[in-house]
Amino acid sequence: MKSRLFIGVLALVGFTMFATSCEKLPQAELDAANAAVETARASQADIYVPEAFAALQDSLKVANENIELQKSKLFKKFTVAKNQLIAVSALSVTVKDASEARKVELNAEIQAAIDTTKALIAENNELMKKAPKGKEGKAALEQMKSEIAVIEASLTEASNLQASGNLLGAVDKAKAANAKATEINTELKEVTAKYTKGKKK
Amino acid sequence: MSKTKWRIIIYGSSSLLIVFLSIWVITRIQNPPLPGLITAREAITKAKMVNAEVYAKSDFHKAEDLYRSAMRMWKIENLKFILNRDYSEVIKNASKSKTLANKAYNSSLVDKRNLKDKVDMQILELKEAVKKNQPLFNKLPVPPEINKQNSQGQLMLFEAESTIKRGNYKDLEGKLEFAEKNIQNSYQFANQLLIDYFTMYPRWVKQAEQARIQSKKNNSYAIVIDKFSRTCFVYNNGELKNIFDVELGKNWIGSKLYSGDQATPEGQYFIVSKKDSRKTKYYKALLLNYPNEDDKARFKNGKDNGTLQLSSKIGNLIEIHGDGGKGIDWTNGCIALQNKDIDTLFKVVEENTPVTIVGSLKPLKEILND
Numbered sequence: 001m002k003s004r005l006f007i008g009v010l011a012l013v014g015f016t017m018f019a020t021s022c023e024k025l026p027q028a029e030l031d032a033a034n035a036a037v038e039t040a041r042a043s044q045a046d047i048y049v050p051e052a053f054a055a056l057q058d059s060l061k062v063a064n065e066n067i068e069l070q071k072s073k074l075f076k077k078f079t080v081a082k083n084q085l086i087a088v089s090a091l092s093v094t095v096k097d098a099s100e101a102r103k104v105e106l107n108a109e110i111q112a113a114i115d116t117t118k119a120l121i122a123e124n125n126e127l128m129k130k131a132p133k134g135k136e137g138k139a140a141l142e143q144m145k146s147e148i149a150v151i152e153a154s155l156t157e158a159s160n161l162q163a164s165g166n167l168l169g170a171v172d173k174a175k176a177a178n179a180k181a182t183e184i185n186t187e188l189k190e191v192t193a194k195y196t197k198g199k200k201k
Numbered sequence: 202m203s204k205t206k207w208r209i210i211i212y213g214s215s216s217l218l219i220v221f222l223s224i225w226v227i228t229r230i231q232n233p234p235l236p237g238l239i240t241a242r243e244a245i246t247k248a249k250m251v252n253a254e255v256y257a258k259s260d261f262h263k264a265e266d267l268y269r270s271a272m273r274m275w276k277i278e279n280l281k282f283i284l285n286r287d288y289s290e291v292i293k294n295a296s297k298s299k300t301l302a303n304k305a306y307n308s309s310l311v312d313k314r315n316l317k318d319k320v321d322m323q324i325l326e327l328k329e330a331v332k333k334n335q336p337l338f339n340k341l342p343v344p345p346e347i348n349k350q351n352s353q354g355q356l357m358l359f360e361a362e363s364t365i366k367r368g369n370y371k372d373l374e375g376k377l378e379f380a381e382k383n384i385q386n387s388y389q390f391a392n393q394l395l396i397d398y399f400t401m402y403p404r405w406v407k408q409a410e411q412a413r414i415q416s417k418k419n420n421s422y423a424i425v426i427d428k429f430s431r432t433c434f435v436y437n438n439g440e441l442k443n444i445f446d447v448e449l450g451k452n453w454i455g456s457k458l459y460s461g462d463q464a465t466p467e468g469q470y471f472i473v474s475k476k477d478s479r480k481t482k483y484y485k486a487l488l489l490n491y492p493n494e495d496d497k498a499r500f501k502n503g504k505d506n507g508t509l510q511l512s513s514k515i516g517n518l519i520e521i522h523g524d525g526g527k528g529i530d531w532t533n534g535c536i537a538l539q540n541k542d543i544d545t546l547f548k549v550v551e552e553n554t555p556v557t558i559v560g561s562l563k564p565l566k567e568i569l570n571d
Contacts, residue, residue, distance in 0.1 A: 054249050061242050064272060065235060071279040072233035072286070143339060146348035150356055168367065176359035180352075191528055 023078045025067065029085035033060055036092030045099035047168070048106070052095045059088045106167040113174035114155055120181035121148055127188040144184055151177045151184075226284065234275060234288040237295035241268050244302035248309060255371045256312040257305035264305055267298035316370045323377050324365075327358055327384060334388045337395075337568070342452040347390045354383025395565055398454050401467075405559035408469060412557040413439050422554050424521070424546075426536055428453055428465060429561035429568065433521075433538065435546060442549075445542040448525045450534040454560075456499065457491070457534055459509055460516030465534050466491050470556045475547065476520070483535075484523025485543045489556055491519035521546070521556065 037060055045053040063084035070076045128144065154177040161170035245264055248254075253261040271294035278286045338351065357380035361373050409425045416423035417439025425434040428449060435443035449465040450457075457466035474488040492500065492515050503509035516534065525537030536558075538546065561568065 051250070054246065058242065058246050065238055065242070068272065068275045068279060069233050069235050072275075074230070074283060143348045143352075146345055147352040147355075150349060150352040154356055154360075168369075172360050172363040172367075175363045176356055179359045179363075180356050 023070075023076055025071075026078050026082035026085055029082050029089070030063075030067070033063065033085040033088040033092070036089040036096075040092045040096040040099065043096045043099040044103070044165075045095045048099045048102040049095060052098055056088065056091050056095045059084070059091060063088055103167060106171055107162065110158060110162050110167065110170045110174045113171070113178045114158060117151065117155055117174065117178045117181045120178070120185050121152065124148060124181065124184055124188055127185070127192050130192050144188065147180065147184055151181050229284045231286055231288050234271070234291040234295060237292045237299070238268070238271060238275070241271065241295040241298040241302065244299045244306070248302045248306040251306060251309045252313065252371075253302075253305040253309035256309035256316070260301045260305035260308065264298045264301035267294045267301065271295040271298060313370065320361075320365070320370050320373050320377065323381070324358070324361065327377070327381055330384060330388065331355065331358070334391070338388060338391045341391050341394060342454055343387070343391055343394065347387050350383045351387035354380045354385075354387065357383070394454065395568075398560055399565040401560055402564060405467075405561060408557050409434075409559055409562055412436065412469070412555055415555060422550050424550065424554060424556045425562075426465075426521075426556065426558040427562045428467070428558065430563065431530075433536070433542075433546075435549070437549070443542075443545060445538050445546070446525070448527060448532060448537040449530045450532050451530050453530055457496065457516060457519070458503055459500065459513040461514075461533070462516075463533050465532070465536060465558065466496060466519055467558050467560060468493060468495050470519075470558065472521075472550060472552050472554045472556060475550075475552065476522075477547075481520070481522060483520070483537070484540045485547050486520040486522035487543075487546070487550065487554075487556075489519045489521070491517060 037056060040053060040056060045056075063081055066081040066084060067078065070078050070081060124144070125148070154173055158170045158173035158177065161167075161173060241264070245261075245268060248257070248261055248264065271291045274291045274294065275288065278288055278291065343351075357376050361376040361380060364373055364376065409427075412423040412425050413436050415421075416436040420438045422442075423436045425436065426432070426447060427434065431447050431449065433443075433445040433447045434441055435445070450463040452463045453465050455464060456468070457464040470489040470491060470493055472487045473490045476486040476488060478484055480486070497515065500509065500513075500515045504511060504513065519534055519536075521536045521538065521543070523538060523540040523543040525542070526539040527537075531537070
């Protein structure tokens with residue numbers, strides 16, 4: 001009788017142990033993955049590498065779905081979800097780095113556009129000195145002067161946007177200013193060439 | 202009954218009970234709502250890839266909210282005892298989320314295409330307007346603020362194109378509106394300037410015809426300057442002998458009103474003096490009788506009615522001279538010819554040769570169509 005009771009208790013303990021032997025929720029990995037995604041967002045990955053960031057968010061959702069799936073089961077196994085969360089954390093770093101790299105790239109593009117535009121403005125101002133002038137020395141290139149003034153104002157705006165962190169707005173402005181300055185430069189070179197040719201005659 | 206029989210009954214019924222209980226538990230446990238959530242998530246991702254959060258904002262955000270809500274509900278249900286879990290609301294929300302995400306995807310595709318078509322058309326029209334109007338606009342002496350408006354508009358057009366290259370159509374509308382407003386305003390100003398100016402057209406044609414008739418009548422030379430086409434017509438005995446290109450004062454539209462306005466006068470004049478290279482710094486020059494009586498009356502009128510300052514002076518020394526061929530209007534009101542052309546003219550004209558300066562010999566309609 002005693003031995004039966006012992007077997008019964010042993011079976012109950014065994015079952016309890018088996019039932020409670022499920023894996024624990026990978027909370028540390030989940031917190032780390034959430035924090036890593038937020039770090040990537042803080043680096044403005046959603047703006048500068050939107051597709052990569054969307055993929056990252058998707059990966060986190062997949063991991064969360066997997067966690068809930070395991071929680072829905074009688075016998076939980078979080079190994080896959082845990083590995084997915086570790087992968088999300090690693091991917092977050094890659095996305096954050098890509099965002100930072102894109103920002104560096106954009107800053108370089110903005111600076112290059114601003115620098116070349118400034119050089120073009122300086123060249124344009126020189127060309128305007130050589131361009132035809134009136135009897136009393138008054139320049140006859142009012143419109144170009146106005147255009148150059150507008151370009152200079154646009155460069156200042158581009159720098160301000162860059163400083164405020166709006167790199168996409170800044171790059172659009174700087175590139176537009178560069179294109180317009182190039183157009184004026186071509187026009188001025190043509191006028192000056194024509195004038196020089198006229199003078200030689 | 203024997204002890205063995207009792208055992209068989211007890212064990213048998215216990216086993217049956219366990220089997221029935223197991224079947225009951227298994228049928229009571231609901232399947233996790235994963236498939237519904239996966240399709241919702243995939244639909245959201247697909248919509249995101251076509252910028253649905255921009256082009257179909259409302260539906261896209263609702264889809265995301267419903268997905269989040271479904272996940273939250275799933276979590277809550279998972280906290281309950283396994284037999285008490287009910288995933289019906291989770292499945293319902295996931296399904297709604299998928300439907301909305303698909304709707305957002307479809308409307309985003311349509312909206313993006315429509316917006317792209319609209320923007321492309323707007324840019325094309327603006328570029329056409331610039332191509333058509335800018336050459337004429339560049340010739341007109343418009344005020345600096347109008348020049349600035351034109352420049353700002355064109356620069357914004359460049360900026361809009363730069364934004365398009367990034368595939369961003371939604372941010373364009375404000376930029377294009379600004380560009381269009383500034384460009385069109387500047388052209389409207391220029392257009393009105395021309396319309397006002399060309400009210401004098403019948404008079405110009407009459408004056409030029411009079412010059413030709415007089416040249417025939419007197420068997421003499423006559424010079425007609427068409428300011429708009431920058432052309433000098435030389436007649437002898439009523440016949441056109443030469444056509445030369447000319448360059449004018451910077452503010453060439455309208456009559457000369459006062460000294461220093463950089464305008465080339467309009468009216469009927471004659472040559473009062475021929476200056477060879479010793480008497481002018483512009484190679485050779487033909488001095489005109491500016492100001493004539495009409496100019497003096499206009500100047501007096503301007504001072505009397507306050508359109509001219511009392512300190513203004515009427516100006517003088519308007520000439521047809523050399524050193525032209527610079528390709529732009531550069532004089533302070535004189536008419537510049539290339540040296541070879543002034544040589545030709547200098548040989549044939551004398552003092553008292555009439556010089557008629559008009560705004561245009563072509564009607565405005567023809568100029569605009571050109």
